[in-house]
Amino acid sequence: MKFKHADPLSGKREQADFDTYLKQSFTRRIMLVAVLVLAGVIGLFSRMFFLQVRKYDYYRTRAQSNRVRIKPLIPERGTIYDCNGIALTENILRYQVVVNPTQTGNLTELLKAFSDLLPLTEEEIADFIKRYKAARRYESVVLKDSISEDEHYRLAVKLYQLPGVAIEPYYERYYPHGVLTAHVVGYTNRINEKDLQSISPDDYRGIQFIGRTGIERQYEDKLRGKPGYQQVETDANGNLVRLLNEFPAERGQDIYLALDLNLQRFIYDILDDYRGSSVVINPQNGEVLAMVSKPGFDTNLFTRGISQRQYQNLLDDPHGPLYDRALKGRYPPGSVIKPMMYLAGLYYNVVDSSTRVHCGGAYRIPESKSNRVFHCWNRRGHGSLNGDEAVTQSCDIYFYSLGYHLGIDKMAEYCRHFSIGVPTGVDLPNEDSGIMPTREWKEKRYKTNWYIGDTINASIGQGFLTTTPLQLAYMTALIARNGKRFTPHLLKRVYDPTQMTFLSVSNHDNGYLSIYNEADWRLAQRIMEHVIHHKTGTAKGIAKGLRYRMAGKSGTVQVISFKTDKRVPGHQLAKEHQDNAMFIAYAPAEAPKIAVSMVVERGGGGSSTAAPLVRKITDFYLLGQTEKDNDQLV
Incomplete structure (x- = not known):
């Protein structure tokens, strides 16, 4: 049997093929690993490029936020001046002592440590936490303001024990003239939670006070200024390392x-011990020269932070010092409104200069089933009078008749031209x-009909009709200016410290009233002169020694009701029951x-109390005479 022997050359070939395969496989793996490594390196460098180049500004800002702080610079509030500077x-x-929330640890421990240095009331702590x-x-949040020099020193040497606590300067608003300007200038106080919902964070960055009333509130945008800021570098404990940049605050106008x-x-x-109000306007341009509401109050209490007890005392004061009588006081104008009512009668041809009405001291509404009688202040009657004499x-009685024929609709329409029942628009x-009553107003307010008796009362400035002292001064100025309209205003000019120049303010002239009739208005002006300079005028008493012609009208307004057939003399009434004394001129x-x-609450007669006060005012303004110079008038 023959055996087949293996070919030695064939085995060598197989071994060579296997070696080649191993080499190729290893090479492929090496290449794969190399590709993966290269891809990883490329990805890593791409990410590094993205982070360090493309996103450089973003991460630089984020990194800096850990050590760069924005510190607000508070602007100084603009000053308010009178017309004489x-x-x-x-x-x-x-x-003040402030706390930075980002640097504060345990707030309870901080407050306890602080209280050991400077005592805090429970009210102060509660307000701070809020x-x-x-x-x-x-x-930063204010913990305690207006610290004394001694408190400043005691705290400064211990600040290192109070993380996040700092002492910072600030401006406190002060009102040097106290009660004199309380209502018109107003006051500032701290920004509260409600304010934060409506103000712009950028406009008020670091600012802690805001105008709350009066001119301080009206011109808040001009007065507050523009906040600035510092970019500062701090260490891990919040301590200042260096100043990086600064944008100064701009002082208010x-x-x-x-x-x-x-x-x-x-x-x-x-005004002495009287409660009341007086407003003075320049008829030529509408500037408000004086705006007095008495009594007033110390506005500095509110700026510093009034206590609950102090505030409650002001609220409980029976004289109402917080009540701005000049701007918000609603007073029945009484007879001071008669010149305007007479103009309304002339305008609607209800009366003319020759129309006469007989005054027998009492008036009954024509064709009325009511037995109600409306009396004249002169119960004996004036006899037959024309408009001038009335x-x-x-x-x-003359004006009862005029009002009856005029009607409340025309009366209200005419009165609105004088801002009776509508705001004057003062700044x-x-x-x-105030209230200019109408049928619609009464229906809405009292759910009842309008009666002719309501019209009769309104015709002499009583009943539902009420006006503010500002409206009465505006009405008077319009008559004096022959119906040339204007907006009463307090702002005279504005100084911008950044531009170092005075800025122009708007013109307040608004043309003539559509109801103006020269002949009628000249007649009304002449009649108002007669009130003072004629022997039968109700205010003739103030004409003594007068060195110029003056036009005016007195008014006496009941504050309690009497039966129609009774009238108690003013001197027999208790002070709180006496009439309000009114005068315009x-x-x-x-x-x-x-x-x-001029409105004098519980002052008695307009001619006996308010008129002499107005005479003193005009003498002071026109002649420079003081109270002692014309003291004989009262």
């Missing part, structure tokens, strides 16, 4: 008012419109420079 506000540099929780990130502080003080002083002697917040009559309204 007398400062009505001041900014006093104070120091503001602390509402604070924006990186925004200065406001110059038409208000004359000397006149304001004079009026406040002559206004001069303030006859009620102060929350002006009251302008002077000089031929070229008016000043229009005045």
Whole structure:
């Protein structure tokens, strides 16, 4: 049997093929690994390029946020001046303790440690915690303001023990003239949670106070200024390392008012113990020269942070010092409205200059089934009077008749031209419109019909009809100015410290009233002169020694009701039951420079109390006479 032997050459070939396969396989694996490594390196470098080049600014900013802080720079608030450049506000540099929430550890421990150095009341702590929780990130929160020099020193040497606590300067608003300008200038106080919902964070960055009332609120945008800021580098503990950049704050604009502080003080002083209000307007341009509401209050209490007890005392004060009588006081105008009512009668041809009405002391509504009688203040009657005589002697019966024929609709339409029942538009917040009653108004307010008796009452400025002292001064100025319209205003000019120049303010002239009739208005002006200068005028008593012609009208308004057949003399009434005394006037009559309204609460007669006060005001303004110079008038 033959055996087949293996070919040795064939085995060598197989071995060579296997070796080749191994080499190729290894090479492929090496190449695969190399490709993977290369891909990883490329991916890594791509990511590094993306992070370090493409996203450089983003991550640089994020990195810096760990060590760069934005520190607000608070602008100094603009100053308010009177027309003579007398400062009505001041900014006093104070120091306050602030807490940075991002650097504070345990708040309870911090407050305890702080209280060991400077005692805090429970009210202060509660208020701080409330503001602390509402604070924006990186925004410091005031813990205690207006610290003394001694408190400043005691705290400064211990600050290292109080992380996140710092002492910072700030400006505190101060009102040097106290009660004199309380209502018109207003006050600032701390921004609260409600404010934060409406103000712009950028506009108020770091600012802690906001105008709350009066001019401070009306011109908040001009007065507050523009915040600046510093970019500062800090260490891990929040300590300042260096200043990186600074954008200075811009001081607020200065406001110059038409208000004359000397006149304001004079009026406040002559009111003495009376409660009341007086408004003075320049009829030529509508500038408000004085706006007095007495009593006033110390506005500095609110800026510093009034306590609950202090605030409650002001609220409980029976004299109402917080009540802005000039802007919001609703008073029945009484007879001071008669010149305007007479103009309405002339305009609608209800009466003319020769129309006469007999006054027998009582008036009954024609064709009325009611037995109600409307009396004249002169129960004996004035006899037959025309319009001139009726206004001069303030006859009620004439105006009952005029009102009856005029009707409430025309009466209301005409009165609105004088801003009776509508705001004057003065540059102060929350002006009251008073009440010009109408059928619709009564239906809405009292759910009842309008009666002719309501019209009769309105015709002599009583009943539902109410006006503010500002509206009465505006009405007087319009008559003095021959119906040329204007918007009463306090703003005279604005100074911008950044531009170092005075800025222009808008023109407040608005043309003539559509109801103006020269002949009628000249007649009304002449009649108002007769009130003072004619022997039968109700205010003839103030004409003694008068060195210029003056036009005016008195009013006496009941504050309690009497039966129609009874009337108690004012001197027999208790003080709280006496009439309100009213007077309006302008002077000089031929070229008016000043229009005045005066309301004296519980003052008695308009001619006996309010008129002499107005005479003192016009003498002071036109002649420079002081109270002592014409003291014989009262």
